[in-house]
Amino acid sequence: MSIANIDHTVKQTEPQWQTHTKIKNASWLHEAPTEYLISLFRNKNLEMMFVGGCVRNSMLGIDSYDLDIATTATPDEVIQMFEESHIQYDNQHKQFGIIIATIDHRIFEIATLRKDVYYNTNNSRYPDEIHFIKDWLLDAHRRDFTCNAIYCDPDGNLYDPFNGLQDIKESTMRFIGNAEERITEDPLRILRFFRFYTLFNIKNMSYFTEKIIKNHAELLSNISQTILFKEMRSILSQPNIIALLSIMDKTKILQHVLGIANPDLMLLREVVWLEKRASILSGILPDPIRRLGALVSFDYELSHDLVIRLNLNHDDMTNMLFLSKAFHEYDLKNYDEIFQVFGHILDLSHMRHLILIGWAVDRAYSPPARKKSANYWLNVFAKLSYTETDNMPVIKNKILTIGFSKGYLVGKTIKKLELERCKKTYKKGKERLTNYIEKYT
Numbered sequence: 418m419s420i421a422n423i424d425h426t427v428k429q430t431e432p433q434w435q436t437h438t439k440i441k442n443a444s445w446l447h448e449a450p451t452e453y454l455i456s457l458f459r460n461k462n463l464e465m466m467f468v469g470g471c472v473r474n475s476m477l478g479i480d481s482y483d484l485d486i487a488t489t490a491t492p493d494e495v496i497q498m499f500e501e502s503h504i505q506y507d508n509q510h511k512q513f514g515i516i517i518a519t520i521d522h523r524i525f526e527i528a529t530l531r532k533d534v535y536y537n538t539n540n541s542r543y544p545d546e547i548h549f550i551k552d553w554l555l556d557a558h559r560r561d562f563t564c565n566a567i568y569c570d571p572d573g574n575l576y577d578p579f580n581g582l583q584d585i586k587e588s589t590m591r592f593i594g595n596a597e598e599r600i601t602e603d604p605l606r607i608l609r610f611f612r613f614y615t616l617f618n619i620k621n622m623s624y625f626t627e628k629i630i631k632n633h634a635e636l637l638s639n640i641s642q643t644i645l646f647k648e649m650r651s652i653l654s655q656p657n658i659i660a661l662l663s664i665m666d667k668t669k670i671l672q673h674v675l676g677i678a679n680p681d682l683m684l685l686r687e688v689v690w691l692e693k694r695a696s697i698l699s700g701i702l703p704d705p706i707r708r709l710g711a712l713v714s715f716d717y718e719l720s721h722d723l724v725i726r727l728n729l730n731h732d733d734m735t736n737m738l739f740l741s742k743a744f745h746e747y748d749l750k751n752y753d754e755i756f757q758v759f760g761h762i763l764d765l766s767h768m769r770h771l772i773l774i775g776w777a778v779d780r781a782y783s784p785p786a787r788k789k790s791a792n793y794w795l796n797v798f799a800k801l802s803y804t805e806t807d808n809m810p811v812i813k814n815k816i817l818t819i820g821f822s823k824g825y826l827v828g829k830t831i832k833k834l835e836l837e838r839c840k841k842t843y844k845k846g847k848e849r850l851t852n853y854i855e856k857y858t
Contacts, residue, residue, distance in 0.1 A: 514528050
């Protein structure tokens with residue numbers, strides 16, 4: 418799908434609340450947890466419809482995991498229904514009319530129809546007032562984009578007051594109402610806009626939309642970094658992001674969200690290209706942390722600043738700092754050095770991680786005369802696929818399977834084996850491993 422322009426606002430036609438067609442590709446609608454939840458609402462004579470991502474994704478042929486439900490029931494009515502049915506729920510966002518329930522591992526977010534009122538006095542992305550209502554069309558008016566304001570009743574009938582179905586068909590992103598007002602109400606809609614930009618495979622952005630986003634980019638500084646990176650993580654996980662991030666750089670979004678003034682789009686382009694190619698060979702998938710590191714050229718200081726700025730979780734922080742440290746302390750273009758240094762501490766998937774970066778660095782920075790051939794790197798991946806690595810977590814498991822119990826002796830043995838690896842006298846194999854263990858215990 419492609420389109421030459423992006424409309425910044427909804428067409429000025431009177432919205433109608435009437436059914437248009439039946440939903441397609443909505444397997445979630447007929448799953449047992451969904452049908453059970455529908456029956457609960459019907460038994461209570463409470464109205465409900467599916468809305469937002471699950472409906473939009475179905476029209477795009479994309480699976481949905483969390484289902485959003487709109488209802489005329491009040492939060493207290495929803496809670497009472499769940500308690501009577503012994504359903505696990507979370508009412509942390511009850512003040513916004515949102516109750517989250519889990520049925521057989523399927524997550525449902527149930528939101529009471531509401532009208533949001535903004536006075537723009539609290540410098541927040543949340544409304545100043547919330548009024549619970551019974552008017553479906555008024556609820557649709559509060560939503561951000563036309564593609565997210567398509568409702569689906571339990572029988573699969575679609576209600577599309579703002580022509581979102583047509584916009585999906587034409588790969589058009591449009592705000593509902595005035596774009597500037599919607600962004601001012603909730604600046605996070607800027608990042609949501611870019612996330613859907615990749616989802617719809619849109620090629621160009623109108624000058625007017627670009628100007629609006631650039632003029633309001635600084636409002637993103639009012640949002641917590643944790644929330645911002647949740648959206649950025651989703652954007653960085655998309656298959657094709659180079660054109661998108663170029664626009665986000667041009668509109669100063671990357672600077673306001675990530676603090677990156679001069680992103681390394683050249684290195685990132687190579688990483689993204691190789692992820693596609695390497696996935697055929699080794700199951701390497703798009704990785705948001707790897708891509709984030711590429712944006713700052715795996716610079717250790719910049720990576721450290723990003724870790725703090727974005728309040729990354731422990732795993733993301735560890736990966737980010739490890740990649741940047743490995744990038745600057747070792748020659749990732751040299752397979753023998755990578756394996757010699759990291760072969761005893763990393764599993765194969767992490768080794769592939771480093772090799773892919775080495776290949777990307779080689780393509781992005783090496784002079785033509787010194788670039789290694791594609792066959793060289795393909796052979797490296799092939800060689801790695803049949804190379805046995807005995808990293809220490811694997812060795813620990815092997816020690817336990819041989820028959821030694823957990824405890825002090827296992828830890829002592831692993832330390833001795835680490836010294837052997839450093840002296841390059843360690844040899845692989847279960848029989849040799851047993852001999853080492855007997856030697857050290």
